[in-house]
Amino acid sequence: MTGNGAVVLLSGGLDSAVCLALNPDAVTLSIDYGQPHAQSELDAAARVAQHYGVEHVRADASLPTLHAPGDASMLVPGRNLVLLSLAAALAEARNLRRVVFGANADDRDGYPDCRREFIDAARAVMPVEAPLLDMSKEQIGALARRLAVPVDMTWSCYYPAAGEPCGTCDACKSRERALP
Ligand SMILES: [Zn+2]
Numbered sequence: 001m002t003g004n005g006a007v008v009l010l011s012g013g014l015d016s017a018v019c020l021a022l023n024p025d026a027v028t029l030s031i032d033y034g035q036p037h038a039q040s041e042l043d044a045a046a047r048v049a050q051h052y053g054v055e056h057v058r059a060d061a062s063l064p065t066l067h068a069p070g071d072a073s074m075l076v077p078g079r080n081l082v083l084l085s086l087a088a089a090l091a092e093a094r095n096l097r098r099v100v101f102g103a104n105a106d107d108r109d110g111y112p113d114c115r116r117e118f119i120d121a122a123r124a125v126m127p128v129e130a131p132l133l134d135m136s137k138e139q140i141g142a143l144a145r146r147l148a149v150p151v152d153m154t155w156s157c158y159y160p161a162a163g164e165p166c167g168t169c170d171a172c173k174s175r176e177r178a179l180p
Pocket residue numbers: 156157158159160165166167168169170171172
């Protein structure tokens with residue numbers, strides 16, 4: 001593939017699914033970095049990629065900085081730098097020009113690697129785009145509906161129990177704001 005193609009970082013959650021809907025011919029990349037909900041995420045990402053009929057690449061990156069199970073914050077120090085670097089490597093290998101990920105306005109406070117300063121700095125070395133950067137969760141939910149994103153296929157919860165979302169973690173709460 002050449003031209004303006006993209007790698008979309010696809011976590012299997014709502015934000016990244018919207019990023020794919022905005023770039024429906026992308027190559028998607030999902031990464032198992034040791035997150036407690038890896039299997040739920042990766043299964044959701046595979047479903048969403050299949051829905052759009054796009055290639056789904058998986059990579060592994062065992063981060064040494066995982067939060068403890070049950071932490072209210074989902075912050076994993078350095079995570080997005082690692083994920084974006086892997087996506088940029090895939091983009092370069094495939095001659096794709098862009099790397100797209102789903103950082104958004106609701107992530108700004110708790111997650112330094114979702115802020116504009118971080119993304120601008122990353123842009124010095126890789127072609128990062130964050131199309132949802134100024135959007136709230138409510139706006140992303142509305143956009144997802146408008147783009148007919150298969151929201152039921154997506155997965156947000158960090159601490160699933162018996163295959164069900166916990167309903168109380170930050171990811172569950174922000175999903176509830178997006179999809180009331
Ligand atoms: Zn949850």
